[in-house]
Amino acid sequence: MQKLHPTPRPQLSLPVPSDDALRVSRQLETLIHTEISSNDGIIPFSRYMELALYTPRLGYYSGGSAKLGADGDFTTAPEMSALFGASLAQLAQQLFSQTSPEIMEFGAGSGKLAFDILTECQQSQIPLKRYFIVELSGELRARQEERLKDFPQVVWLTSMPTTFSGVVLGNEVLDAMPVELVCKSEQGWKRLGVSTESSTTSSTPTLKLVEMHENDAQITAMIAQIPNAEELAIGYISEVHPIEIGFMRSVAAMLLAGKAASGRGGVAIWLDYGFPAHEYYLPQRDQGTLMCHYRHHAHSDPFYLPGLQDITAHVDFTAIASAGVNAGLDLLAYTSQAGFLLSCGITQILSRIPVEDSQRYLPASNAVQKLLSPAEMGELFKVLILGCAVELPDPLLQHDRSHRL
Known part of the structure; x- marks a missing residue:
């Protein structure tokens, strides 16, 4: 293995x-150093990221610290406004004529999105x-159970079922x-792993990125999602x-099995930040999109305080859409969060609050503005919709950007 010499790690000034x-x-x-030692001194970065985020009781998502809101590391759309979940509930109502009247959420976190969807279904008499x-973390499930009691x-499920419609x-x-x-x-594309080295300032070794040596077939399969990979510069790093x-292949198999078993359609809606492939792997994005979040501070060092910070990467929506389509699903829509929420009726839901009730209306209106504004979350976040035996409402199709994938 060969040690890399990237830009020196910054001196972080964080809480x-x-x-x-x-x-x-x-x-x-x-624990991470022990696993590296027992694997010939190196583990893939994906394994390091898995340990940092999901190790029981110690990982970022599996531990007990606050992740969301003012005391956490970031704020998500559901935490920002209940109207986000209400909009999704209204879309689900329109889809239930083609699917079973059931919802399955992955990554439910604090349970806030589920709470808002269920509340809207209850108030609008949506037949859910x-x-x-689907929750693997016992700590998160306990929080969700309290909120959704x-x-x-x-x-609650501990694994993805084989059928769902x-x-x-x-x-x-x-x-x-x-x-x-x-x-x-210089020798071609390499996968990066995580290894250790002795620290000059501490008795504890530090973590470092190194090149892994694997056969050509393995790395060729990995970089297949990168368009024009051969044209990118030496030293280009990405995810x-x-x-x-x-x-996504597993989700597709579940929905297709649900269609075969019930005769009802199924749809999967993914909301996240990311790009289509031709924007993801731009020459100037030569350090990738990997980002870390700690106490509302963003930085790029994945080895800073493992377990206490979030580690994320932007989504390659082209790769995800292709995986779903190749597994048998239909690409139904790809759009911005703003276009999606507008087509789901978020402004009509906001209009339920009387304008003269300023204590309620102004905070709700400001939150909706952040969700929709191109300068905030409206354009940064995208929505990918895949499904089988389902047609989307016309308003959603008016905002479709599938051609950009």
């Missing part, structure tokens, strides 16, 4: 963690039979799946997404 939080991070870091949440429709939802799910890092070297692609 100081508590002693307890730091102790948890050190435990996780020790069951709301499935008044909704008997909710059913309703509406699948994933808000900021794909960006949290582990990615592979690849780098173009590829085999785990997301495999996940």
